[in-house]
Amino acid sequence: xxxxxxxxxxxxxxxxxxxxxxxxxxxxxxxxxxxxxxxxxxxxxxxxxxxxxxxxxxxxxxxxxxxxxxxxxxxxxxxxxxxxxxxxxxxxxxxxxxxxxxxxxxxxxxxxxxxxxxxxxxxxxxxxxxxxxxxxxxxxxxxxxxxxxxxxxxxxxxxxxxxxxx
Amino acid sequence: xxxxxxxxxxxxxxxxxxxxxxxxxxxxxxxxxxxxxxxxxxxxxxxxxxxxxxxxxxxxxxxxxxxxxxxxxxxxxxxxxxxxxxxxxxxxxxxxxxxxxxxxxxxxxxxxxxxxxxxxxxxxxxxxxxxxxxxxxxxxxxxxxxxxxxxxxxxxxxxxxxxxxxxxxxxxxxxxxxxxxxxxxxxxxxxxxxxxxxxxxxxxxxxxxxxxxxxxxxxxxxxxxxxxxxxxxxxxxxxxxxxxxxxxxxxxxxxxxxxxxxxxxxxxxxxxxxxxxxxxxxxxxxxxxxxxxxxxxxxxxxxxxxxxxxxxxxxxxxxxxxxxxxxxxxxxxxxxxxxxxxxxxxxxxxxxxxxxxxxxxxxxxxxxxxxxxxxxxxxxxxxxxxxxxxxxxxxxxxxxxxxxxxxxxxxxxxxxxxxxx
Numbered sequence: 067x068x069x070x071x072x073x074x075x076x077x078x079x080x081x082x083x084x085x086x087x088x089x090x091x092x093x094x095x096x097x098x099x100x101x102x103x104x105x106x107x108x109x110x111x112x113x114x115x116x117x118x119x120x121x122x123x124x125x126x127x128x129x130x131x132x133x134x135x136x137x138x139x140x141x142x143x144x145x146x147x148x149x150x151x152x153x154x155x156x157x158x159x160x161x162x163x164x165x166x167x168x169x170x171x172x173x174x175x176x177x178x179x180x181x182x183x184x185x186x187x188x189x190x191x192x193x194x195x196x197x198x199x200x201x202x203x204x205x206x207x208x209x210x211x212x213x214x215x216x217x218x219x220x221x222x223x224x225x226x227x228x229x230x231x232x
Numbered sequence: 233x234x235x236x237x238x239x240x241x242x243x244x245x246x247x248x249x250x251x252x253x254x255x256x257x258x259x260x261x262x263x264x265x266x267x268x269x270x271x272x273x274x275x276x277x278x279x280x281x282x283x284x285x286x287x288x289x290x291x292x293x294x295x296x297x298x299x300x301x302x303x304x305x306x307x308x309x310x311x312x313x314x315x316x317x318x319x320x321x322x323x324x325x326x327x328x329x330x331x332x333x334x335x336x337x338x339x340x341x342x343x344x345x346x347x348x349x350x351x352x353x354x355x356x357x358x359x360x361x362x363x364x365x366x367x368x369x370x371x372x373x374x375x376x377x378x379x380x381x382x383x384x385x386x387x388x389x390x391x392x393x394x395x396x397x398x399x400x401x402x403x404x405x406x407x408x409x410x411x412x413x414x415x416x417x418x419x420x421x422x423x424x425x426x427x428x429x430x431x432x433x434x435x436x437x438x439x440x441x442x443x444x445x446x447x448x449x450x451x452x453x454x455x456x457x458x459x460x461x462x463x464x465x466x467x468x469x470x471x472x473x474x475x476x477x478x479x480x481x482x483x484x485x486x487x488x489x490x491x492x493x494x495x496x497x498x499x500x501x502x503x504x505x506x507x508x509x510x511x512x513x514x515x516x517x518x519x520x521x522x523x524x525x526x527x528x529x530x531x532x533x534x535x536x537x538x539x540x541x542x543x544x545x546x547x548x549x550x551x552x553x554x555x556x557x558x559x560x561x562x563x564x565x566x567x568x569x570x571x572x573x574x575x576x577x578x579x580x581x582x583x584x585x586x587x588x589x590x591x592x593x594x595x596x597x598x599x600x601x602x603x604x605x606x607x608x609x610x611x612x613x614x615x616x617x618x619x620x621x622x623x624x625x626x627x628x629x630x631x632x633x634x635x636x637x638x639x640x641x642x643x644x645x646x647x648x649x650x651x652x653x
Binding site: 079081083084087088089091092093094106109125126129130131132133134135137138152154155156159160163164210219220221223224225227228229 | 283454
């Protein structure tokens with residue numbers, strides 16, 4: 067999976083209340099949730115996002131609640147991939163389950179600025195920064211998670227299990 | 233090689249030997265849990281998976297506690313979806329109305345969780361049951377949906393940080409202060425992908441409710457689980473709540489830990505987490521005098537009977553400061569009833585508190601106590617992220633029931649010893 071887009075940079079410990087405040091959790095519709103993506107960080111944040119843009123974050127992105135509405139809001143906002151120094155663990159599972167790939171870049175995040183243009187190859191674990199010319203190589207997505215993505219996410223995986231037996 | 237609690241419990245639920253951290257294991261689960269916010273998404277995923285029945289209708293628990301009593305039409309629709317699903321699937325443990333408690337206060341009281349269990353819940357504070365010696369962790373709705381369908385899930389075996397608590401515990405210092413101290417020391421990502429294991433003489437002497445308060449906030453350090461050995465106190469607790477046949481569980485003496493931490497309780501003062509992260513922890517003296525507009529006592533962290541007793545101890549014969557709203561939400565019907573029987577509710581009402589029903593409500597900025605711009609709250613809840621309880625321009629401080637109650641009386645953050653009679 068390869069994506070090219072413009073970076074929207076956010077800081078450390080962006081919590082799920084920042085990604086999608088609880089008052090919007092009265093729907094499960096990704097499009098509706100997407101309208102309020104990051105509203106707990108900056109009201110109106112989503113208006114700067116073009117479909118295909120890339121979210122880049124600091125440490126512990128997605129900490130806090132287990133709400134799957136958080137990756138859904140990001141997908142609903144048209145963001146196909148998130149890069150971060152590190153991810154909170156529930157969010158990490160939720161991202162892949164919802165079909166939102168996540169790449170852990172560690173300290174290399176510090177070489178990326180707001181507005182940079184990136185091409186991200188999730189399968190190979192390569193991030194090309196067109197604005198600086200730099201190439202960042204990271205651990206690709208674990209094989210286990212890729213298998214699940216290939217099965218169409220967790221929903222597809224369970225469908226297979228139930229259909230074909232364990 | 234010896235095993236940590238996490239390794240030991242996970243191994244009981246899988247067919248392979250657990251060798252150590254990093255290994256991916258497929259585990260049979262004891263219980264799967266969701267609430268009125270997360271269950272609708274799980275139900276949507278179950279339908280997309282083509283699931284027509286859950287793995288065991290006795291071991292799926294649905295608790296409508298977040299936006300209930302339903303705060304608006306959309307929340308009422310969500311609860312309706314959950315209710316109809318529960319009926320359709322024959323789910324035994326469905327709770328709403330007068331049966332509802334804040335889920336992590338409710339399940340242990342109903343005897344639904346015991347030592348050695350593996351519990352997954354579509355709620356990050358599912359880690360609370362670590363206080364009973366269960367490996368319990370929060371997952372997203374679709375992960376929990378898969379667990380409801382298959383009766384199993386996968387985990388990466390976590391490395392463990394061992395926390396030993398020793399010393400003489402001063403008055404007005406307890407479980408909440410210890411867990412805030414841990415989060416303050418290691419930070420909100422300090423235990424990311426890891427488990428916390430609590431031990432030492434102070435932990436051994438700690439009530440099971442206190443242990444659940446500590447395990448509850450393991451997630452606030454990024455941890456997958458917060459674990460306590462199950463000892464005679466645990467077994468007495470689970471037996472008193474209708475369980476039979478539970479057995480003790482403890483880590484091996486030669487278990488391998490990624491890191492060790494020790495806390496000396498001697499001379500410690502109550503802790504307060506300042507805005508806007510649970511790691512911004514200070515001794516109460518350093519934040520004393522900060523005025524508050526609202527005080528919330530309740531939640532899955534501190535809404536149990538012990539917490540209500542601690543608040544009542546401070547509030548007895550006192551009045552809430554003029555202009556301060558004190559909101560007390562017992563976290564379960566049983567705690568509510570017991571507080572009534574013990575006269576605690578009368579103490580709260582005499583002090584000028586609002587006593588509300590069990591609900592997560594204000595903790596996550598849902599309802600029943602939302603903050604306006606510029607307002608400040610001290611709460612016994614678990615998160616103080618910016619905007620968590622309302623306006624992005626409001627502030628939340630986290631503390632124990634005693635500190636919260638004392639601050640309601642003083643109108644400013646204060647050490648409870650300065651207020652209590």
